[in-house]
Amino acid sequence: MEAHGRREVHDAVVVGGGPVGMCFGILLALHGADVVVLEARPERLGHTRAIGIHPPGLRVLERAGVAGALVAQGVQIGEGVARSRASGRTEEIARLHFDPPVLAVPQWATEEALESRLAAIAPGALRRGVRAVRTEQTAGGAVVRCEDGTYAGRWVVAADGARSPLRSCLGVPTYGHPLRDAYLMGDFADATGDGALAVLHLEAAGIVESFPLPGGVRRWVAHLDEPAVDPSARDLAQIIAERTGAALDTSACTMLSAFTVMERLAARMVVGRVVLAGDAAHEVSPIGGQGMTLGWLDAEAFAPLIAAGLDRGGSSGGSGSGWSQLWVATERERLRAARAAARQARVNMTLGRALPPPLMAARNAAFRRLYGVPWLGGRTAARFTMQS
Known part of the structure:
Protein backbone atom coordinates (compact mmCIF):
# COMPACT_ATOMS: atom_id res chain seq x y z
CA MET A 1 0.00 0.00 0.00
CA GLU A 2 1.27 3.46 -0.88
CA ALA A 3 2.11 5.88 1.93
CA HIS A 4 1.06 9.47 1.33
CA GLY A 5 3.64 11.33 3.39
CA ARG A 6 6.39 11.58 0.75
CA ARG A 7 6.23 13.26 -2.64
CA GLU A 8 9.29 14.12 -4.69
CA VAL A 9 9.69 15.62 -8.14
CA HIS A 10 12.76 14.99 -10.32
CA ASP A 11 13.79 15.22 -13.95
CA ALA A 12 14.08 11.42 -14.11
CA VAL A 13 13.05 8.58 -11.84
CA VAL A 14 14.93 5.30 -12.37
CA VAL A 15 13.26 2.26 -10.83
CA GLY A 16 15.79 -0.49 -10.10
CA GLY A 17 19.19 -0.04 -8.51
CA GLY A 18 20.97 -2.98 -10.12
CA PRO A 19 23.83 -2.60 -12.62
CA VAL A 20 21.56 -1.31 -15.40
CA GLY A 21 19.53 1.09 -13.28
CA MET A 22 22.58 2.61 -11.59
CA CYS A 23 24.40 2.97 -14.91
CA PHE A 24 21.34 4.67 -16.40
CA GLY A 25 21.20 7.02 -13.41
CA ILE A 26 24.89 7.89 -13.76
CA LEU A 27 24.60 8.66 -17.48
CA LEU A 28 21.56 10.87 -16.87
CA ALA A 29 23.33 12.69 -14.03
CA LEU A 30 26.36 13.25 -16.26
CA HIS A 31 24.00 14.90 -18.75
CA GLY A 32 22.89 17.28 -16.00
CA ALA A 33 19.59 15.64 -15.07
CA ASP A 34 18.25 15.65 -11.53
CA VAL A 35 17.83 11.91 -11.06
CA VAL A 36 16.67 9.55 -8.31
CA VAL A 37 17.26 5.78 -8.39
CA LEU A 38 14.81 3.65 -6.41
CA GLU A 39 15.90 0.18 -5.25
CA ALA A 40 13.70 -2.23 -3.31
CA ARG A 41 16.61 -4.13 -1.72
CA PRO A 42 17.78 -2.50 1.50
CA GLU A 43 21.34 -3.77 0.94
CA ARG A 44 23.48 -4.73 -2.03
CA LEU A 45 23.64 -8.50 -2.59
CA GLY A 46 27.04 -10.16 -2.23
CA HIS A 47 26.53 -12.92 -4.79
CA THR A 48 28.76 -13.14 -7.87
CA ARG A 49 25.96 -13.57 -10.38
CA ALA A 50 26.78 -11.97 -13.73
CA ILE A 51 30.55 -11.86 -14.24
CA GLY A 52 31.17 -11.09 -17.91
CA ILE A 53 31.56 -7.53 -19.18
CA HIS A 54 31.75 -7.59 -22.97
CA PRO A 55 33.70 -4.88 -24.85
CA PRO A 56 30.59 -2.81 -25.77
CA GLY A 57 29.56 -2.84 -22.11
CA LEU A 58 33.00 -1.71 -21.00
CA ARG A 59 32.68 1.20 -23.46
CA VAL A 60 29.48 2.30 -21.69
CA LEU A 61 31.13 1.90 -18.29
CA GLU A 62 33.99 4.07 -19.53
CA ARG A 63 31.47 6.82 -20.24
CA ALA A 64 30.02 6.29 -16.79
CA GLY A 65 33.48 6.68 -15.24
CA VAL A 66 33.85 3.23 -13.65
CA ALA A 67 35.69 1.16 -16.28
CA GLY A 68 39.16 1.85 -14.91
CA ALA A 69 38.29 0.67 -11.41
CA LEU A 70 36.72 -2.53 -12.74
CA VAL A 71 39.59 -3.33 -15.09
CA ALA A 72 41.97 -2.97 -12.14
CA GLN A 73 39.93 -5.53 -10.16
CA GLY A 74 38.97 -7.98 -12.90
CA GLN A 107 28.67 -8.53 -10.06
CA TRP A 108 28.89 -7.28 -6.49
CA ALA A 109 32.12 -5.46 -7.43
CA THR A 110 30.45 -3.96 -10.50
CA GLU A 111 27.53 -2.75 -8.41
CA GLU A 112 29.89 -1.38 -5.76
CA ALA A 113 31.77 0.67 -8.36
CA LEU A 114 28.56 1.99 -9.90
CA GLU A 115 27.08 2.89 -6.52
CA SER A 116 30.23 4.74 -5.52
CA ARG A 117 30.26 6.67 -8.80
CA LEU A 118 26.58 7.59 -8.53
CA ALA A 119 27.11 8.84 -4.98
CA ALA A 120 30.03 10.99 -6.15
CA ILE A 121 28.16 12.77 -8.95
CA ALA A 122 24.61 12.71 -7.55
CA PRO A 123 24.77 12.44 -3.74
CA GLY A 124 21.66 10.89 -2.26
CA ALA A 125 20.29 9.79 -5.64
CA LEU A 126 20.19 6.10 -4.71
CA ARG A 127 17.29 5.29 -2.37
CA ARG A 128 17.41 1.77 -0.97
CA GLY A 129 14.43 0.04 0.56
CA VAL A 130 11.98 1.84 -1.74
CA ARG A 131 9.64 -0.57 -3.51
CA ALA A 132 7.84 0.69 -6.61
CA VAL A 133 4.28 -0.53 -7.01
CA ARG A 134 3.15 1.04 -10.28
CA THR A 135 3.63 3.95 -12.65
CA GLU A 136 1.13 6.31 -14.26
CA GLN A 137 1.46 8.74 -17.14
CA THR A 138 0.81 12.42 -16.46
CA ALA A 139 0.52 15.48 -18.68
CA GLY A 140 4.13 16.43 -18.04
CA GLY A 141 5.76 13.06 -17.49
CA ALA A 142 5.01 10.10 -15.25
CA VAL A 143 4.77 9.23 -11.58
CA VAL A 144 6.01 6.18 -9.72
CA ARG A 145 3.88 5.14 -6.79
CA CYS A 146 5.81 3.34 -4.09
CA GLU A 147 5.06 1.84 -0.72
CA ASP A 148 6.53 4.95 0.93
CA GLY A 149 5.15 7.68 -1.35
CA THR A 150 5.17 9.14 -4.84
CA TYR A 151 8.10 10.06 -7.08
CA ALA A 152 7.24 12.18 -10.09
CA GLY A 153 9.53 12.66 -13.07
CA ARG A 154 9.46 14.14 -16.51
CA TRP A 155 10.79 10.71 -17.46
CA VAL A 156 10.68 7.32 -15.76
CA VAL A 157 13.09 4.47 -16.48
CA ALA A 158 11.85 0.99 -15.58
CA ALA A 159 14.96 -1.10 -14.90
CA ASP A 160 13.10 -3.18 -12.35
CA GLY A 161 13.94 -6.66 -13.56
CA ALA A 162 12.43 -9.52 -15.48
CA ARG A 163 9.21 -9.51 -13.44
CA SER A 164 8.90 -5.73 -13.79
CA PRO A 165 5.76 -4.46 -12.03
CA LEU A 166 6.04 -1.23 -14.00
CA ARG A 167 5.97 -3.07 -17.32
CA SER A 168 2.97 -5.03 -16.13
CA CYS A 169 0.96 -2.01 -15.06
CA LEU A 170 1.70 -0.30 -18.39
CA GLY A 171 0.20 -3.30 -20.16
CA VAL A 172 3.25 -3.92 -22.35
CA PRO A 173 2.90 -7.38 -23.90
CA THR A 174 5.83 -9.78 -23.87
CA TYR A 175 6.59 -12.84 -25.92
CA GLY A 176 8.79 -15.78 -25.12
CA HIS A 177 8.72 -18.97 -23.10
CA PRO A 178 10.68 -21.05 -20.63
CA MET A 262 13.50 -18.05 -19.51
CA GLU A 263 13.34 -15.97 -22.67
CA ARG A 264 11.00 -12.98 -22.50
CA LEU A 265 11.10 -9.95 -24.82
CA ALA A 266 8.88 -6.89 -24.48
CA ALA A 267 6.98 -5.77 -27.57
CA ARG A 268 7.85 -2.13 -26.76
CA MET A 269 10.48 -0.26 -24.80
CA VAL A 270 8.99 3.24 -24.83
CA VAL A 271 5.50 3.95 -23.51
CA GLY A 272 4.80 7.67 -23.30
CA ARG A 273 7.36 9.01 -20.86
CA VAL A 274 8.42 5.60 -19.52
CA VAL A 275 11.40 3.69 -20.94
CA LEU A 276 11.93 -0.01 -20.24
CA ALA A 277 15.55 -1.13 -19.88
CA GLY A 278 17.54 -4.23 -19.03
CA ASP A 279 15.67 -7.37 -18.00
CA ALA A 280 12.42 -5.42 -17.83
CA ALA A 281 12.67 -5.11 -21.62
CA HIS A 282 14.48 -8.32 -22.53
CA GLU A 283 15.18 -11.38 -20.42
CA VAL A 284 17.59 -13.69 -22.21
CA SER A 285 19.52 -16.76 -21.12
CA PRO A 286 22.52 -15.95 -18.92
CA ILE A 287 24.56 -18.46 -20.95
CA GLY A 288 26.89 -16.23 -22.94
CA GLY A 289 26.63 -13.40 -20.42
CA GLN A 290 24.95 -10.88 -22.72
CA GLY A 291 22.09 -9.69 -20.51
CA MET A 292 23.91 -7.11 -18.38
CA THR A 293 25.80 -5.60 -21.31
CA LEU A 294 22.55 -5.47 -23.30
CA GLY A 295 21.02 -3.35 -20.52
CA TRP A 296 23.99 -0.99 -20.45
CA LEU A 297 23.62 -0.48 -24.19
CA ASP A 298 19.97 0.46 -23.55
CA ALA A 299 21.21 3.14 -21.16
CA GLU A 300 23.80 4.39 -23.65
CA ALA A 301 21.11 4.71 -26.34
CA PHE A 302 18.27 6.26 -24.36
CA ALA A 303 19.99 8.46 -21.75
CA PRO A 304 21.07 11.12 -24.30
CA LEU A 305 17.54 11.23 -25.75
CA ILE A 306 16.01 11.71 -22.31
CA ALA A 307 18.54 14.42 -21.51
CA ALA A 308 17.89 16.14 -24.85
CA GLY A 309 14.18 16.00 -24.13
CA LEU A 310 14.76 17.77 -20.82
CA ASP A 311 16.75 20.47 -22.59
CA ARG A 312 14.11 20.91 -25.27
CA GLY A 313 11.34 21.35 -22.73
CA GLY A 314 7.66 21.02 -23.39
CA SER A 315 5.29 18.32 -22.22
CA SER A 316 6.50 15.93 -24.91
CA GLY A 317 10.20 16.60 -24.46
CA GLY A 318 10.44 18.14 -27.90
CA SER A 319 8.40 18.29 -31.07
CA GLY A 320 8.64 17.61 -34.77
CA SER A 321 8.62 14.48 -36.86
CA GLY A 322 12.43 14.22 -36.83
CA TRP A 323 12.49 14.05 -33.03
CA SER A 324 9.76 11.42 -32.94
CA GLN A 325 11.49 9.38 -35.63
CA LEU A 326 14.72 9.43 -33.64
CA TRP A 327 12.95 7.85 -30.68
CA VAL A 328 11.26 5.29 -32.92
CA ALA A 329 14.54 4.40 -34.61
CA THR A 330 16.34 4.02 -31.27
CA GLU A 331 13.62 1.79 -29.87
CA ARG A 332 13.64 -0.31 -33.04
CA GLU A 333 17.41 -0.75 -32.87
CA ARG A 334 17.33 -1.81 -29.22
CA LEU A 335 14.53 -4.31 -29.87
CA ARG A 336 16.55 -5.71 -32.77
CA ALA A 337 19.60 -6.04 -30.50
CA ALA A 338 17.51 -7.89 -27.91
CA ARG A 339 16.26 -10.36 -30.52
CA ALA A 340 19.83 -10.92 -31.72
CA ALA A 341 21.02 -11.56 -28.15
CA ALA A 342 18.18 -14.03 -27.59
CA ARG A 343 19.12 -15.89 -30.78
CA GLN A 344 22.77 -16.07 -29.75
CA ALA A 345 21.79 -17.31 -26.30
CA ARG A 346 19.75 -20.09 -27.90
CA VAL A 347 22.75 -21.06 -30.03
CA ASN A 348 24.93 -21.13 -26.91
CA MET A 349 22.47 -23.40 -25.14
CA THR A 350 22.10 -25.73 -28.11
CA LEU A 351 25.87 -26.11 -28.12
Whole structure:
Protein backbone atom coordinates (compact mmCIF):
# COMPACT_ATOMS: atom_id res chain seq x y z
CA MET A 1 0.00 0.00 0.00
CA GLU A 2 1.27 3.46 -0.88
CA ALA A 3 2.11 5.88 1.93
CA HIS A 4 1.06 9.47 1.33
CA GLY A 5 3.64 11.33 3.39
CA ARG A 6 6.39 11.58 0.75
CA ARG A 7 6.23 13.26 -2.64
CA GLU A 8 9.29 14.12 -4.69
CA VAL A 9 9.69 15.62 -8.14
CA HIS A 10 12.76 14.99 -10.32
CA ASP A 11 13.79 15.22 -13.95
CA ALA A 12 14.08 11.42 -14.11
CA VAL A 13 13.05 8.58 -11.84
CA VAL A 14 14.93 5.30 -12.37
CA VAL A 15 13.26 2.26 -10.83
CA GLY A 16 15.79 -0.49 -10.10
CA GLY A 17 19.19 -0.04 -8.51
CA GLY A 18 20.97 -2.98 -10.12
CA PRO A 19 23.83 -2.60 -12.62
CA VAL A 20 21.56 -1.31 -15.40
CA GLY A 21 19.53 1.09 -13.28
CA MET A 22 22.58 2.61 -11.59
CA CYS A 23 24.40 2.97 -14.91
CA PHE A 24 21.34 4.67 -16.40
CA GLY A 25 21.20 7.02 -13.41
CA ILE A 26 24.89 7.89 -13.76
CA LEU A 27 24.60 8.66 -17.48
CA LEU A 28 21.56 10.87 -16.87
CA ALA A 29 23.33 12.69 -14.03
CA LEU A 30 26.36 13.25 -16.26
CA HIS A 31 24.00 14.90 -18.75
CA GLY A 32 22.89 17.28 -16.00
CA ALA A 33 19.59 15.64 -15.07
CA ASP A 34 18.25 15.65 -11.53
CA VAL A 35 17.83 11.91 -11.06
CA VAL A 36 16.67 9.55 -8.31
CA VAL A 37 17.26 5.78 -8.39
CA LEU A 38 14.81 3.65 -6.41
CA GLU A 39 15.90 0.18 -5.25
CA ALA A 40 13.70 -2.23 -3.31
CA ARG A 41 16.61 -4.13 -1.72
CA PRO A 42 17.78 -2.50 1.50
CA GLU A 43 21.34 -3.77 0.94
CA ARG A 44 23.48 -4.73 -2.03
CA LEU A 45 23.64 -8.50 -2.59
CA GLY A 46 27.04 -10.16 -2.23
CA HIS A 47 26.53 -12.92 -4.79
CA THR A 48 28.76 -13.14 -7.87
CA ARG A 49 25.96 -13.57 -10.38
CA ALA A 50 26.78 -11.97 -13.73
CA ILE A 51 30.55 -11.86 -14.24
CA GLY A 52 31.17 -11.09 -17.91
CA ILE A 53 31.56 -7.53 -19.18
CA HIS A 54 31.75 -7.59 -22.97
CA PRO A 55 33.70 -4.88 -24.85
CA PRO A 56 30.59 -2.81 -25.77
CA GLY A 57 29.56 -2.84 -22.11
CA LEU A 58 33.00 -1.71 -21.00
CA ARG A 59 32.68 1.20 -23.46
CA VAL A 60 29.48 2.30 -21.69
CA LEU A 61 31.13 1.90 -18.29
CA GLU A 62 33.99 4.07 -19.53
CA ARG A 63 31.47 6.82 -20.24
CA ALA A 64 30.02 6.29 -16.79
CA GLY A 65 33.48 6.68 -15.24
CA VAL A 66 33.85 3.23 -13.65
CA ALA A 67 35.69 1.16 -16.28
CA GLY A 68 39.16 1.85 -14.91
CA ALA A 69 38.29 0.67 -11.41
CA LEU A 70 36.72 -2.53 -12.74
CA VAL A 71 39.59 -3.33 -15.09
CA ALA A 72 41.97 -2.97 -12.14
CA GLN A 73 39.93 -5.53 -10.16
CA GLY A 74 38.97 -7.98 -12.90
CA VAL A 75 40.49 -10.68 -15.08
CA GLN A 76 40.82 -9.92 -18.79
CA ILE A 77 39.90 -13.00 -20.83
CA GLY A 78 41.68 -12.78 -24.16
CA GLU A 79 41.25 -16.39 -25.24
CA GLY A 80 38.67 -19.13 -25.13
CA VAL A 81 39.35 -22.78 -25.78
CA ALA A 82 37.00 -25.70 -26.47
CA ARG A 83 38.09 -29.13 -25.27
CA SER A 84 36.56 -32.58 -25.36
CA ARG A 85 37.17 -36.12 -24.06
CA ALA A 86 34.88 -37.68 -26.68
CA SER A 87 37.80 -39.60 -28.15
CA GLY A 88 38.85 -41.00 -24.75
CA ARG A 89 41.51 -38.38 -24.10
CA THR A 90 41.30 -34.61 -23.71
CA GLU A 91 41.72 -32.86 -27.05
CA GLU A 92 41.59 -29.21 -28.05
CA ILE A 93 38.77 -28.64 -30.53
CA ALA A 94 39.02 -24.90 -31.17
CA ARG A 95 40.62 -21.74 -29.84
CA LEU A 96 39.19 -18.24 -30.15
CA HIS A 97 40.96 -14.94 -29.53
CA PHE A 98 38.97 -12.07 -28.03
CA ASP A 99 40.23 -8.64 -29.06
CA PRO A 100 39.35 -6.59 -27.06
CA PRO A 101 39.12 -9.09 -24.21
CA VAL A 102 36.10 -9.87 -22.07
CA LEU A 103 36.41 -8.61 -18.51
CA ALA A 104 35.47 -11.03 -15.72
CA VAL A 105 34.53 -9.36 -12.45
CA PRO A 106 31.98 -10.35 -9.78
CA GLN A 107 28.67 -8.53 -10.06
CA TRP A 108 28.89 -7.28 -6.49
CA ALA A 109 32.12 -5.46 -7.43
CA THR A 110 30.45 -3.96 -10.50
CA GLU A 111 27.53 -2.75 -8.41
CA GLU A 112 29.89 -1.38 -5.76
CA ALA A 113 31.77 0.67 -8.36
CA LEU A 114 28.56 1.99 -9.90
CA GLU A 115 27.08 2.89 -6.52
CA SER A 116 30.23 4.74 -5.52
CA ARG A 117 30.26 6.67 -8.80
CA LEU A 118 26.58 7.59 -8.53
CA ALA A 119 27.11 8.84 -4.98
CA ALA A 120 30.03 10.99 -6.15
CA ILE A 121 28.16 12.77 -8.95
CA ALA A 122 24.61 12.71 -7.55
CA PRO A 123 24.77 12.44 -3.74
CA GLY A 124 21.66 10.89 -2.26
CA ALA A 125 20.29 9.79 -5.64
CA LEU A 126 20.19 6.10 -4.71
CA ARG A 127 17.29 5.29 -2.37
CA ARG A 128 17.41 1.77 -0.97
CA GLY A 129 14.43 0.04 0.56
CA VAL A 130 11.98 1.84 -1.74
CA ARG A 131 9.64 -0.57 -3.51
CA ALA A 132 7.84 0.69 -6.61
CA VAL A 133 4.28 -0.53 -7.01
CA ARG A 134 3.15 1.04 -10.28
CA THR A 135 3.63 3.95 -12.65
CA GLU A 136 1.13 6.31 -14.26
CA GLN A 137 1.46 8.74 -17.14
CA THR A 138 0.81 12.42 -16.46
CA ALA A 139 0.52 15.48 -18.68
CA GLY A 140 4.13 16.43 -18.04
CA GLY A 141 5.76 13.06 -17.49
CA ALA A 142 5.01 10.10 -15.25
CA VAL A 143 4.77 9.23 -11.58
CA VAL A 144 6.01 6.18 -9.72
CA ARG A 145 3.88 5.14 -6.79
CA CYS A 146 5.81 3.34 -4.09
CA GLU A 147 5.06 1.84 -0.72
CA ASP A 148 6.53 4.95 0.93
CA GLY A 149 5.15 7.68 -1.35
CA THR A 150 5.17 9.14 -4.84
CA TYR A 151 8.10 10.06 -7.08
CA ALA A 152 7.24 12.18 -10.09
CA GLY A 153 9.53 12.66 -13.07
CA ARG A 154 9.46 14.14 -16.51
CA TRP A 155 10.79 10.71 -17.46
CA VAL A 156 10.68 7.32 -15.76
CA VAL A 157 13.09 4.47 -16.48
CA ALA A 158 11.85 0.99 -15.58
CA ALA A 159 14.96 -1.10 -14.90
CA ASP A 160 13.10 -3.18 -12.35
CA GLY A 161 13.94 -6.66 -13.56
CA ALA A 162 12.43 -9.52 -15.48
CA ARG A 163 9.21 -9.51 -13.44
CA SER A 164 8.90 -5.73 -13.79
CA PRO A 165 5.76 -4.46 -12.03
CA LEU A 166 6.04 -1.23 -14.00
CA ARG A 167 5.97 -3.07 -17.32
CA SER A 168 2.97 -5.03 -16.13
CA CYS A 169 0.96 -2.01 -15.06
CA LEU A 170 1.70 -0.30 -18.39
CA GLY A 171 0.20 -3.30 -20.16
CA VAL A 172 3.25 -3.92 -22.35
CA PRO A 173 2.90 -7.38 -23.90
CA THR A 174 5.83 -9.78 -23.87
CA TYR A 175 6.59 -12.84 -25.92
CA GLY A 176 8.79 -15.78 -25.12
CA HIS A 177 8.72 -18.97 -23.10
CA PRO A 178 10.68 -21.05 -20.63
CA LEU A 179 13.47 -23.05 -22.25
CA ARG A 180 14.17 -26.67 -21.39
CA ASP A 181 17.76 -26.07 -20.34
CA ALA A 182 18.89 -26.32 -16.72
CA TYR A 183 22.26 -25.53 -15.16
CA LEU A 184 24.22 -25.90 -11.96
CA MET A 185 26.85 -23.23 -11.28
CA GLY A 186 29.47 -22.72 -8.61
CA ASP A 187 32.65 -20.79 -7.76
CA PHE A 188 35.67 -22.77 -6.55
CA ALA A 189 39.37 -22.18 -5.92
CA ASP A 190 41.12 -22.51 -9.28
CA ALA A 191 43.51 -25.44 -9.46
CA THR A 192 43.26 -25.96 -13.23
CA GLY A 193 46.34 -24.06 -14.35
CA ASP A 194 44.23 -22.46 -17.10
CA GLY A 195 44.93 -18.93 -15.88
CA ALA A 196 42.90 -16.35 -17.79
CA LEU A 197 41.50 -18.85 -20.30
CA ALA A 198 37.77 -19.37 -20.71
CA VAL A 199 37.23 -23.10 -21.24
CA LEU A 200 34.32 -24.97 -22.80
CA HIS A 201 34.29 -28.73 -22.25
CA LEU A 202 32.16 -30.20 -25.05
CA GLU A 203 31.08 -33.53 -23.62
CA ALA A 204 28.42 -36.08 -24.53
CA ALA A 205 26.67 -35.68 -21.14
CA GLY A 206 26.46 -31.90 -21.58
CA ILE A 207 28.73 -28.90 -21.69
CA VAL A 208 30.83 -27.71 -18.76
CA GLU A 209 32.06 -24.11 -18.88
CA SER A 210 34.69 -22.52 -16.69
CA PHE A 211 35.75 -18.90 -16.40
CA PRO A 212 38.45 -17.21 -14.32
CA LEU A 213 37.55 -14.75 -11.59
CA PRO A 214 39.76 -12.46 -9.49
CA GLY A 215 41.46 -13.88 -6.44
CA GLY A 216 42.34 -17.30 -7.87
CA VAL A 217 38.68 -18.35 -8.26
CA ARG A 218 37.07 -20.13 -11.20
CA ARG A 219 33.39 -20.30 -12.05
CA TRP A 220 32.05 -23.64 -13.27
CA VAL A 221 28.72 -24.07 -15.08
CA ALA A 222 27.33 -27.49 -16.02
CA HIS A 223 24.38 -28.17 -18.31
CA LEU A 224 21.87 -30.61 -16.79
CA ASP A 225 19.15 -32.78 -18.28
CA GLU A 226 16.68 -31.55 -15.66
CA PRO A 227 16.66 -28.93 -12.90
CA ALA A 228 18.75 -29.74 -9.83
CA VAL A 229 16.84 -30.21 -6.58
CA ASP A 230 18.64 -29.10 -3.42
CA PRO A 231 22.11 -29.43 -5.01
CA SER A 232 25.40 -29.35 -3.12
CA ALA A 233 28.93 -28.35 -4.03
CA ARG A 234 29.76 -32.05 -3.94
CA ASP A 235 27.10 -32.72 -6.61
CA LEU A 236 28.59 -30.14 -8.95
CA ALA A 237 32.13 -31.33 -8.29
CA GLN A 238 31.10 -34.89 -9.14
CA ILE A 239 29.50 -33.81 -12.44
CA ILE A 240 32.60 -31.85 -13.40
CA ALA A 241 34.94 -34.71 -12.48
CA GLU A 242 32.91 -37.22 -14.49
CA ARG A 243 32.75 -35.03 -17.59
CA THR A 244 36.14 -33.28 -17.57
CA GLY A 245 38.40 -35.09 -15.13
CA ALA A 246 38.95 -31.91 -13.12
CA ALA A 247 38.99 -32.29 -9.33
CA LEU A 248 37.41 -29.47 -7.33
CA ASP A 249 37.91 -28.72 -3.65
CA THR A 250 34.33 -28.60 -2.36
CA SER A 251 35.45 -26.91 0.86
CA ALA A 252 36.55 -23.94 -1.29
CA CYS A 253 33.13 -23.38 -2.91
CA THR A 254 32.05 -19.77 -2.35
CA MET A 255 28.83 -19.77 -4.40
CA LEU A 256 26.39 -22.39 -5.67
CA SER A 257 23.32 -21.77 -7.81
CA ALA A 258 20.92 -23.93 -9.81
CA PHE A 259 18.80 -22.25 -12.46
CA THR A 260 16.58 -22.77 -15.45
CA VAL A 261 16.25 -20.41 -18.39
CA MET A 262 13.50 -18.05 -19.51
CA GLU A 263 13.34 -15.97 -22.67
CA ARG A 264 11.00 -12.98 -22.50
CA LEU A 265 11.10 -9.95 -24.82
CA ALA A 266 8.88 -6.89 -24.48
CA ALA A 267 6.98 -5.77 -27.57
CA ARG A 268 7.85 -2.13 -26.76
CA MET A 269 10.48 -0.26 -24.80
CA VAL A 270 8.99 3.24 -24.83
CA VAL A 271 5.50 3.95 -23.51
CA GLY A 272 4.80 7.67 -23.30
CA ARG A 273 7.36 9.01 -20.86
CA VAL A 274 8.42 5.60 -19.52
CA VAL A 275 11.40 3.69 -20.94
CA LEU A 276 11.93 -0.01 -20.24
CA ALA A 277 15.55 -1.13 -19.88
CA GLY A 278 17.54 -4.23 -19.03
CA ASP A 279 15.67 -7.37 -18.00
CA ALA A 280 12.42 -5.42 -17.83
CA ALA A 281 12.67 -5.11 -21.62
CA HIS A 282 14.48 -8.32 -22.53
CA GLU A 283 15.18 -11.38 -20.42
CA VAL A 284 17.59 -13.69 -22.21
CA SER A 285 19.52 -16.76 -21.12
CA PRO A 286 22.52 -15.95 -18.92
CA ILE A 287 24.56 -18.46 -20.95
CA GLY A 288 26.89 -16.23 -22.94
CA GLY A 289 26.63 -13.40 -20.42
CA GLN A 290 24.95 -10.88 -22.72
CA GLY A 291 22.09 -9.69 -20.51
CA MET A 292 23.91 -7.11 -18.38
CA THR A 293 25.80 -5.60 -21.31
CA LEU A 294 22.55 -5.47 -23.30
CA GLY A 295 21.02 -3.35 -20.52
CA TRP A 296 23.99 -0.99 -20.45
CA LEU A 297 23.62 -0.48 -24.19
CA ASP A 298 19.97 0.46 -23.55
CA ALA A 299 21.21 3.14 -21.16
CA GLU A 300 23.80 4.39 -23.65
CA ALA A 301 21.11 4.71 -26.34
CA PHE A 302 18.27 6.26 -24.36
CA ALA A 303 19.99 8.46 -21.75
CA PRO A 304 21.07 11.12 -24.30
CA LEU A 305 17.54 11.23 -25.75
CA ILE A 306 16.01 11.71 -22.31
CA ALA A 307 18.54 14.42 -21.51
CA ALA A 308 17.89 16.14 -24.85
CA GLY A 309 14.18 16.00 -24.13
CA LEU A 310 14.76 17.77 -20.82
CA ASP A 311 16.75 20.47 -22.59
CA ARG A 312 14.11 20.91 -25.27
CA GLY A 313 11.34 21.35 -22.73
CA GLY A 314 7.66 21.02 -23.39
CA SER A 315 5.29 18.32 -22.22
CA SER A 316 6.50 15.93 -24.91
CA GLY A 317 10.20 16.60 -24.46
CA GLY A 318 10.44 18.14 -27.90
CA SER A 319 8.40 18.29 -31.07
CA GLY A 320 8.64 17.61 -34.77
CA SER A 321 8.62 14.48 -36.86
CA GLY A 322 12.43 14.22 -36.83
CA TRP A 323 12.49 14.05 -33.03
CA SER A 324 9.76 11.42 -32.94
CA GLN A 325 11.49 9.38 -35.63
CA LEU A 326 14.72 9.43 -33.64
CA TRP A 327 12.95 7.85 -30.68
CA VAL A 328 11.26 5.29 -32.92
CA ALA A 329 14.54 4.40 -34.61
CA THR A 330 16.34 4.02 -31.27
CA GLU A 331 13.62 1.79 -29.87
CA ARG A 332 13.64 -0.31 -33.04
CA GLU A 333 17.41 -0.75 -32.87
CA ARG A 334 17.33 -1.81 -29.22
CA LEU A 335 14.53 -4.31 -29.87
CA ARG A 336 16.55 -5.71 -32.77
CA ALA A 337 19.60 -6.04 -30.50
CA ALA A 338 17.51 -7.89 -27.91
CA ARG A 339 16.26 -10.36 -30.52
CA ALA A 340 19.83 -10.92 -31.72
CA ALA A 341 21.02 -11.56 -28.15
CA ALA A 342 18.18 -14.03 -27.59
CA ARG A 343 19.12 -15.89 -30.78
CA GLN A 344 22.77 -16.07 -29.75
CA ALA A 345 21.79 -17.31 -26.30
CA ARG A 346 19.75 -20.09 -27.90
CA VAL A 347 22.75 -21.06 -30.03
CA ASN A 348 24.93 -21.13 -26.91
CA MET A 349 22.47 -23.40 -25.14
CA THR A 350 22.10 -25.73 -28.11
CA LEU A 351 25.87 -26.11 -28.12
CA GLY A 352 25.73 -27.25 -24.52
CA ARG A 353 23.09 -29.96 -24.74
CA ALA A 354 23.87 -33.63 -24.37
CA LEU A 355 24.53 -35.65 -27.54
CA PRO A 356 25.16 -39.35 -28.13
CA PRO A 357 28.94 -39.93 -28.20
CA PRO A 358 29.13 -40.64 -31.97
CA LEU A 359 27.29 -37.41 -32.79
CA MET A 360 29.42 -35.48 -30.31
CA ALA A 361 32.61 -36.82 -31.92
CA ALA A 362 31.33 -35.91 -35.40
CA ARG A 363 30.36 -32.41 -34.29
CA ASN A 364 33.72 -31.87 -32.62
CA ALA A 365 35.50 -32.93 -35.82
CA ALA A 366 33.40 -30.45 -37.80
CA PHE A 367 34.19 -27.67 -35.30
CA ARG A 368 37.88 -28.47 -35.52
CA ARG A 369 37.84 -28.03 -39.28
CA LEU A 370 35.62 -24.94 -39.31
CA TYR A 371 37.42 -23.01 -36.60
CA GLY A 372 40.75 -23.78 -38.18
CA VAL A 373 39.73 -21.11 -40.72
CA PRO A 374 41.04 -17.81 -39.26
CA TRP A 375 38.31 -15.51 -40.54
CA LEU A 376 35.56 -17.80 -39.23
CA GLY A 377 37.17 -17.97 -35.80
CA GLY A 378 37.42 -14.18 -35.71
CA ARG A 379 33.80 -13.78 -36.72
CA THR A 380 32.65 -16.27 -34.07
CA ALA A 381 34.70 -14.52 -31.38
CA ALA A 382 33.17 -11.18 -32.36
CA ARG A 383 29.67 -12.64 -32.13
CA PHE A 384 30.32 -14.18 -28.71
CA THR A 385 31.63 -10.82 -27.40
CA MET A 386 28.70 -8.76 -28.81
CA GLN A 387 30.80 -6.98 -31.41
CA SER A 388 28.86 -8.17 -34.44
